[in-house]
Amino acid sequence: MEPRVSLITLGVSDLERATRFYAECLGLPRIETPPSVTFFELGKTWLALWSRESLAADAGLAPEGSGFRGFALAHNVRSPAEVDALLERVAAFGAKVTKQGHPTDWGGYSGYFTDLDGFLWEVAHNPGFPHV
Structure with missing residues (x-):
């Protein structure tokens, strides 16, 4: 594996609200995307926001879970x-x-x-x- 992270995807509860936070509060540069996902370019790495349910389904996991996720x-x-x-x-x-x-x-x-x-x-x- 080459030493890089290409994409970080966060499963969010409200895509529109999360998109506003990352775009308006943090000022991340948004990339044009379909309405079901939001991408921000962070240099050579992209940040993706996708519904928690969609991300869990894509990974074959249940969407439930809360609390400390074990990373920052x-x-x-x-x-x-x-x-x-x-x-x-x-x-x-x-x-x-x-x-x-x-x-x-x-x-x-x-x-x-x-x-x-x-x-x-x-x-x-x-x-x-x-x-x-």
Whole structure:
């Protein structure tokens, strides 16, 4: 397998609401798609939003499930102030800030939020991370 992630698909409860959050709140660049799915281009990786039921059916799984999913998506920014500003912005759009921005033991600054469907995101300033 080549070392890359091509597509991240999130199974969402309300596609229109989730699309608005990712487009209007996070400002992700949307790609023209059919009405049943939304794609955003994130450089060489795309983010897809698809109904939770459709994604589960496609994978041959039941759509039930909640709580901690065992992973987090992460977005690195240029400064601690950008961490705090983004956490404030997502909260204003209805996301839940689960951990406010704070200095970390690895020399950075980070906080967490869950999007409107409960997907966990870390927002971090890591002075040693090359991709910002």
